Amino acid sequence: MQLGFYIDQSRCINCHTCAVACKDWHNIPAGSVNWRWVVSVEQGKYPRVFVAFFALSCLHCAKPACIPACPVGAITKRQADGIVLVDRDACLGKEDCGLCREACPYKAPQFATDGEAKMQMCHLCADRWQEGRKPVCVEACPMRALDAGPLDKLEARYGMLKQVPGFVYAAESRPSVVFKARQPELLQ
Amino acid sequence: MGEARIITTSCSHDCGGRCLLRVHVHDGKIVRIETDDGEAPQLRACLRGRAYRQRIYSPDRLKYPLKRVGARGEGKFQRISWDEALDTVANELLRVRSMYGNASILLLAGSGSQAVLHGAGAVERLLAKFGGYTRTWGIPSFEGALFASMATYGTMMTGNAREDLLNARLIVMWGWNPAVTVWDTNTAYILARAKEKGTRIISIDPRLIESTAVFAAEWIPIRPGTDAAMLVAMAYVIMERRLEDRQFLEKYTVGFDKFRDYVLGVEDGIPKTPTWAEKITGIPRATIEKLAIEYATSKPAALIPGWGPARGSRGEQFTRAACTIIAMTGNIGIAGGYAGGFMRAFHSREMVMPRGARNPVEEGAPPRPYSLYKLRGAAKPTSARIHSVKVYDAILRGRAGGYPCDPKMAYIVASNFLCSYPNTNQGIKAFQKLEFIVVHEQRMTPTARFADILLPVNTFMEREDIISPWLGSPYYLFMNKAIDSLYESKSDRDICAELAPRLGIADYRDGRSNEEWLRIITQQTGDIPDFDSFKAKGYVKLKVDEPFVAFREQIEDPVAHPFPTLSGKIEIYCPHLAEMENPLIPPIAKYLPVPDGFSDPLSKKYPLQLVTVHHKPATHTTMERIPWLDEVEPRRVWINTRDAETRGISNGDRVLVFNDRGKMLMAANVTERIMPGVVSIGHGGWFELDANGVDHGGCTNILTPSEHSPGGAWCTNTVLVEVRKV
Numbered sequence: 001m002q003l004g005f006y007i008d009q010s011r012c013i014n015c016h017t018c019a020v021a022c023k024d025w026h027n028i029p030a031g032s033v034n035w036r037w038v039v040s041v042e043q044g045k046y047p048r049v050f051v052a053f054f055a056l057s058c059l060h061c062a063k064p065a066c067i068p069a070c071p072v073g074a075i076t077k078r079q080a081d082g083i084v085l086v087d088r089d090a091c092l093g094k095e096d097c098g099l100c101r102e103a104c105p106y107k108a109p110q111f112a113t114d115g116e117a118k119m120q121m122c123h124l125c126a127d128r129w130q131e132g133r134k135p136v137c138v139e140a141c142p143m144r145a146l147d148a149g150p151l152d153k154l155e156a157r158y159g160m161l162k163q164v165p166g167f168v169y170a171a172e173s174r175p176s177v178v179f180k181a182r183q184p185e186l187l188q
Numbered sequence: 189m190g191e192a193r194i195i196t197t198s199c200s201h202d203c204g205g206r207c208l209l210r211v212h213v214h215d216g217k218i219v220r221i222e223t224d225d226g227e228a229p230q231l232r233a234c235l236r237g238r239a240y241r242q243r244i245y246s247p248d249r250l251k252y253p254l255k256r257v258g259a260r261g262e263g264k265f266q267r268i269s270w271d272e273a274l275d276t277v278a279n280e281l282l283r284v285r286s287m288y289g290n291a292s293i294l295l296l297a298g299s300g301s302q303a304v305l306h307g308a309g310a311v312e313r314l315l316a317k318f319g320g321y322t323r324t325w326g327i328p329s330f331e332g333a334l335f336a337s338m339a340t341y342g343t344m345m346t347g348n349a350r351e352d353l354l355n356a357r358l359i360v361m362w363g364w365n366p367a368v369t370v371w372d373t374n375t376a377y378i379l380a381r382a383k384e385k386g387t388r389i390i391s392i393d394p395r396l397i398e399s400t401a402v403f404a405a406e407w408i409p410i411r412p413g414t415d416a417a418m419l420v421a422m423a424y425v426i427m428e429r430r431l432e433d434r435q436f437l438e439k440y441t442v443g444f445d446k447f448r449d450y451v452l453g454v455e456d457g458i459p460k461t462p463t464w465a466e467k468i469t470g471i472p473r474a475t476i477e478k479l480a481i482e483y484a485t486s487k488p489a490a491l492i493p494g495w496g497p498a499r500g501s502r503g504e505q506f507t508r509a510a511c512t513i514i515a516m517t518g519n520i521g522i523a524g525g526y527a528g529g530f531m532r533a534f535h536s537r538e539m540v541m542p543r544g545a546r547n548p549v550e551e552g553a554p555p556r557p558y559s560l561y562k563l564r565g566a567a568k569p570t571s572a573r574i575h576s577v578k579v580y581d582a583i584l585r586g587r588a589g590g591y592p593c594d595p596k597m598a599y600i601v602a603s604n605f606l607c608s609y610p611n612t613n614q615g616i617k618a619f620q621k622l623e624f625i626v627v628h629e630q631r632m633t634p635t636a637r638f639a640d641i642l643l644p645v646n647t648f649m650e651r652e653d654i655i656s657p658w659l660g661s662p663y664y665l666f667m668n669k670a671i672d673s674l675y676e677s678k679s680d681r682d683i684c685a686e687l688a689p690r691l692g693i694a695d696y697r698d699g700r701s702n703e704e705w706l707r708i709i710t711q712q713t714g715d716i717p718d719f720d721s722f723k724a725k726g727y728v729k730l731k732v733d734e735p736f737v738a739f740r741e742q743i744e745d746p747v748a749h750p751f752p753t754l755s756g757k758i759e760i761y762c763p764h765l766a767e768m769e770n771p772l773i774p775p776i777a778k779y780l781p782v783p784d785g786f787s788d789p790l791s792k793k794y795p796l797q798l799v800t801v802h803h804k805p806a807t808h809t810t811m812e813r814i815p816w817l818d819e820v821e822p823r824r825v826w827i828n829t830r831d832a833e834t835r836g837i838s839n840g841d842r843v844l845v846f847n848d849r850g851k852m853l854m855a856a857n858v859t860e861r862i863m864p865g866v867v868s869i870g871h872g873g874w875f876e877l878d879a880n881g882v883d884h885g886g887c888t889n890i891l892t893p894s895e896h897s898p899g900g901a902w903c904t905n906t907v908l909v910e911v912r913k914v
């Protein structure tokens with residue numbers, strides 16, 4: 001089974017509630033890393049301008065580019081649910097390595113600037129799944145623009161759209177995600 | 189680590205929403221904050237509520253009572269005991285009262301705490317029992333919209349339930365950005381669902397705001413301060429094509445003929461055609477025509493006049509004009525329509541603490557000139573109050589300047605006044621003139637730095653209270669106490685209760701504990717069956733059969749249910765306004781050119797129109813300087829690519845934004861999302877003046893005028909500036 005995200009670009013209002021809730025739940029200080037962040041897309045010229053937003057994180061790819069990039073095998077993909085996890089004790093840190101971040105098409109692996117700066121990133125709230133709860137970002141979103149669950153179920157429910165303005169589907173890695181797109185009405 | 193307890197509460201700041209927080213407490217410390225995951229409608233908190241842990245444990249939290257030791261505003265303080273602090277405040281209150289009288293005590297009460305027991309109300313109660321005080325009128329957010337709502341409908345209860353937007357065929361968001369300002373929890377969510385249902389949504393705003401980006405099928409950028417011209421021209425188109433709902437106008441309104449005479453040019457020889465409006469608004473006349481026809485032929489349609497465009501010079505005219513074309517199309521009292529006006533939807537917001545004593549300073553004072561004093565239901569229109577933007581001038585000039593008193597001391601509660609009210613530089617001068625300043629605060633704000641005595645207040649997480657939604661959605665929230673008060677902080681109410689005996693007030697609490705008061709207030713709502721289960725659950729969500737629609741009764745049975753105006757009808761022409769004979773608040777809606785507007789000769793020197801908008805992470809200044817929020821969106825000045833180019837400004841450059849009132853430095857956001865000729869900055873900020881008097885803290889009120897319209901509208905969206913690369 002592979003867990004993944006549904007991301008509704010047509011609803012995301014760029015509020016960052018998901019990102020702040022993530023930092024609160026996982027106790028991540030400001031100014032260090034972002035397990036979840038919000039992408040803002042701006043196209044066109046005044047007054048025909050297209051603007052859209054969507055929240056992104058590690059997408060727990062079917063074939064994660066970060067795993068072969070790691071020289072010490074610190075990144076693994078969990079058999080049972082496909083969550084990509086990092087062993088921070090094994091990680092060499094950004095100073096000496098940082099190759100996973102370079103390999104990732106979405107720059108999801110995160111390194112803090114202080115201390116040892118070992119890699120960290122979204123683990124799909126593995127702690128909450130264990131209690132049968134969805135990731136904190138999903139429960140936080142005031143627009144209900146996020147969902148998470150078995151990817152096949154998400155695809156059955158929300159469709160197969162894998163690419164939206166501002167997001168390129170990395171076919172080799174196969175990120176575990178489906179989208180809904182914001183329509184470009186404002187450009188017309 | 190043992191299990192965390194989960195406490196249910198709600199934010200109580202002036203954010204626009206009212207959401208459920210589930211606070212995880214471990215060993216007396218808040219460790220996490222979650223939100224509503226229970227029954228519908230879920231009241232999910234926004235980023236500000238989710239970041240609240242960092243506000244509570246902020247290094248800026250005031251820990252002990254402080255006494256000023258440096259110059260006023262310098263920020264040098266010494267720790268003192270509560271006894272010394274309270275004795276000093278009491279002695280000053282007694283001294284000022286005996287030397288100058290109660291009217292010299294100025295209460296500057298902000299919107300920082302909106303729950304029933306705590307915040308500004310606690311101090312109002314104390315000072316009323318002390319013999320009175322001078323307070324302000326002119327609410328920053330909405331005074332223009334409120335005035336227009338009262339003049340047109342005789343009430344502020346003019347909004348429909350959020351869910352009713354799902355019944356509209358067309359939604360026109362006019363200067364309205366609920367994706368940021370929330371405007372009652374779940375409004376943006378319901379707009380998304382309306383869009384998904386196929387409702388067409390149009391947005392009119394000088395900026396391509398988040399709500400436009402996500403919900404709108406069309407963006408119509410408009411020059412700030414010209415909204416009334418656009419509306420009047422839309423009325424022209426509707427009249428010309430005979431699209432108005434004549435039956436509705438006949439049955440429910442008065443004075444349409446006078447408005448028609450103005451629009452068609454019978455009154456002044458100028459027909460208010462789309463060509464006329466094009467020059468003023470910057471909107472092509474074909475767009476005006478198309479929107480007018482679409483709005484008039486898409487019933488039911490919800491035209492929502494936001495408070496922002498009314499927050500400008502002559503801002504009353506925007507809301508009046510909007511209400512007028514809403515009435516012309518008969519979109520009132522029906523599902524899917526929207527009456528405009530003030531737009532409070534349900535009586536839950538009227539939950540208040542029964543007033544202890546009236547303010548004796550206001551007793552017997554005549555009504556304020558240009559107030560709608562014959563109507564009931566808005567704030568008391570007494571001439572004993574000072575308009576909030578005139579506080580500084582009143583301090584500097586007093587009775588000699590025509591004000592009702594000579595302010596000698598300021599009692600500041602729940603307000604970062606200097607950052608939140610216009611013309612901060614004037615404020616700094618004025619505050620130096622006062623004999624005494626006491627501030628209740630939670631953190632060391634720029635205003636708190638001006639205190640002589642600074643009293644540390646706890647946050648809502650450290651006390652018990654109840655609260656209702658901002659614009660009156662049908663629910664109530666119980667704010668359970670999550671943790672004990674940090675450091676030596678106390679609640680506003682406890683501070684007042686301890687001051688009371690020092691002031692000779694025997695029974696500040698009127699013989700009742702906080703919980704007894706909460707029980708009484710809960711019962712008075714008539715909506716909450718049982719206090720104890722309310723407290724245990726943390727909320728009461730009322731079941732409603734159909735979404736509330738304002739004025740349904742007035743439309744269905746006008747004889748039994750007249751509008752609460754003097755005529756009993758919707759006053760397109762308002763005789764109460766006519767009596768005032770003030771050309772700046774005419775009896776019908778008009779477009780009035782304004783000083784500091786785009787057509788002012790001053791625009792040669794300062795060619796850019798500044799709008800000061802809500803800054804998403806900040807809640808005015810309450811959530812300022814919270815690390816998790818600061819990194820979301822730094823304050824930057826939005827400037828159109830073309831305007832930036834002519835000034836040699838690139839994205840991210842440090843720029844000086846300035847006019848005759850002040851100067852501020854910030855980074856530029858060069859974007860296509862704002863109309864050329866307009867710049868915008870999130871309001872609030874945290875002023876930090878350098879040696880040259882330049883602000884580095886994003887305090888937009890350094891630039892805004894301390895002026896208001898006769899109806900009370902603030903002018904913080906009517907500002908001319910220039911921007912220069914540094």
Ligand code: SF4
Nearest residue numbers: 012013015016018141
């Ligand atoms: S919480 Fe939802 S709407 Fe807000 S930024 Fe995240 S995904 Fe977008």
